[in-house]
Structure formats: C-alpha cells, structure tokens
Amino acid sequence: MNTEIHPMHKIRIAIMVSGHGRGSNMQALINGCHTGMINGEVALVIGTRSDAPAIQRAKESSVDTRIISPNRHPDDNSYGQAIMEALDSKKIDLVCLAGFMRYLPSCVVRKYAGKIMNVHPALLPFFGGKGMYGEHVHQAVVASGMRVSGCTVHFVDEDYDNGPIILQTPVPVYPEDTPETLAARVLEKEHSSYVEAVRLYSLGMLKIKNGKVFLCNDNSEE
C-alpha cells in the first residue's frame, strides 16, 4: 500500500455499518462534512440490515442508504462485488467503516487499498483482532490494569484490525472504571479522531509510505 492520496476535489465518502450500533461515528462524519471540517460529503451509507439504528439515522440526515446483506450472497466474492458496484455507482473516494463488525471481502480491500479507514476503540495492535469489538475491548483494557487506553484510526488492509495507523488518541483509564465508563470516554475521542483523520485525508495530507502514514503539508510531489 504505497498509494498516493491526492484528492483535490470534495471527496465522496461511503460509510459502512452493520448490526445494531447506534451509528454515532457515522453521525460524527456526517456532521464533520456538514460543518466543513471535512472537505467532502457522505454520499452513501451501506448497511447489512434495514432495521439498523444507523440506517435510520442516515435517512434522517438525508444520506442515501443501501442495504447489502451478506446473507443474500453465496460467498465473500459475490458480497464484495455487490459492495464494489454500490461504491462505483456513487464514485466513492473513501470508505469509512463505522461499527462495521464483519470482515470486509478481500476484493474490496484490494481494489480500495489506501482508501478504506476504520476506527477501533483501543490502541492497536493491542486489544484488537478477532472477537475484540465493542465491550469486549474495554473489558480487556480494564482487566489489564492499564491507565491509558485510546482509539485508533487506521487504513484497512486484508488482516483484521491491521493496516497503517493514521491517528491514535490516548484516553485515561481510572482504577474505578467499568467497561461502560471507559467506553463512553473512548467513544468521544473516536468521534473527534475519526473526523480529524478524514479531514486530513480530504485535504490530501495523508501519505502511506513503507506501511506508515505520513502527514504532508501540501499536495505537491516530493
């Protein structure tokens, strides 16, 4: 993934959600576009089921939604093709996973290399990987006795919770914390960090080099 990212126009963002998440990271990105923080617009929200709260919320924000159910596709490749058709039809520049609890098909990850982001509610590469989502993450952090957690915004590659890290924001952990109190504190930082990462991307300021994400201050070639 040595992709150059130089979008000069207002970028077109697709957000992918699944399951029963409230869609608060999705909402933060939509708001970030509305307020002009992000040089872009959320052109599409892709969900796995129509009754997901995030899908309702997207509709209330007048964002186009598309339901692509993995259960209706015989295999990963067919599911991936359906996703790519939706992304292509909307001329999407950037895909943001926001509470998307599934493994994204490899064909999508390969085609959109360097153009898919995710946010994780801990400091990756720790407290990530299979089964580490939602409250499971915060339970593990609290049990570890650590006094610092945080969130990670990263580009998505074919490994789970892997890929070059764009931003990590630390969050204090208090000895009195429960997974719930910690989750609430981290979630706030997820919102602001995700908007900041997409803002930098939308200004063409992120460059992936040797697996690391560098910040560049202009759009000129090095």
Added chain:
Amino acid sequence: MNTEIHPMHKIRIAIMVSGHGRGSNMQALINGCHTGMINGEVALVIGTRSDAPAIQRAKESSVDTRIISPNRHPDDNSYGQAIMEALDSKKIDLVCLAGFMRYLPSCVVRKYAGKIMNVHPALLPFFGGKGMYGEHVHQAVVASGMRVSGCTVHFVDEDYDNGPIILQTPVPVYPEDTPETLAARVLEKEHSSYVEAVRLYSLGMLKIKNGKVFLCNDNSEE
C-alpha cells in the same frame, strides 16, 4: 499486595541504579525531594558498580551511596540479604528502581511488597519483559507503527515489569521518529511521572486493592 500505605512522616527513599545509565530519573527524584514536591528525602542510592555515572551524580548531590555488587554474592538470596541490610540500616520506606537493569531478588520484593516502584519507558504490559529495556523498547514501539507510547510507573512484584500500575503517561509517536527521538520524548515524561507517583506515595495517597492502585484523598481508614 493489599498493603496499606500511610506514611505520615517525611518518607525515606532509597534509589537503586545499575550499569551505565546517566541517572536522570534518580536526579529527578532527588530534585523532587529538594523542591518539596515529594514529602521525603533520598537517604540512599544503591549501585552495582562504583564507576556508574549515576553513583557519581548521587555523590555530587551529597546523597549517601552504597555499592552492592551482585558479582560478589554467590546467589540471589545473599545478594538480597545485602540489599535488605542496607535498606534496613537507613530505615527506608520506599525503594525506587531507576535504571536498575537487574532482577531484584525475591526476598527483597517480598519484604518490601508495595514499597518498591519502577519506571518503564513504554505502556506496560506491552513492550516490557525480559530484554525490553532502554533502546530495545523504543525500537519495538517505532517498528509497531503505533502513534502513542508513554511511560509506566508501577509497584514491583516478583514478575518482571509486572505489578500494579500507578501512573501511565502517554507520549505521541511521530512517523518520522527514530528510537532516539522517541526515547528523549518519553524520558521527559518518565521524570515528571516518577516524581508525581512518589509524591502521591509520600502523601499516603496510594492504596493497592485487588491488584489496582487507587488514589485516596485523605489518610483516614475507609
């Protein structure tokens, strides 16, 4: 380790150093006592060799020093006994490891349970354990691609780099960082975090409960 820590007097601190460290954490603790931040005094510095820079520095600060060489002791127990005799003779309340690169004998750790602190230049339990000291730690953090590192002040138990965490202070990691630039940034926070942890201890504000360190605002029993 459910030790109650209620020192009401000015605490007497011993600092243990080894090898060729510059003794900057030691110096930070000595300064913290001189300025009154810490309600205590550094009554003894124990080193493993007389030519260590930290030992010279301690002498320049007019702190008593004692050299106890592990090479002159046939086994861990005999080495531990020599350390405990030195600590006892100075009526030490708190032992602070500062660049002490050796495994502290178990008999010392048991006798001074809840009264030995260490600082580690990363966010434990990650980037710790055998072989993870000095530049090795920062090399591993830089290689990980993480954007947050930090330092950890913790009570010492019989496992290496383990024991209840008192404080963790995050430090940003930049993609341009080398192990050296990161080490310098973390070291600054080691100094301030170590002084803060010892300050809290010296005021009787730290309480270990179920393997976690709680902050209490007064010296009264719960």
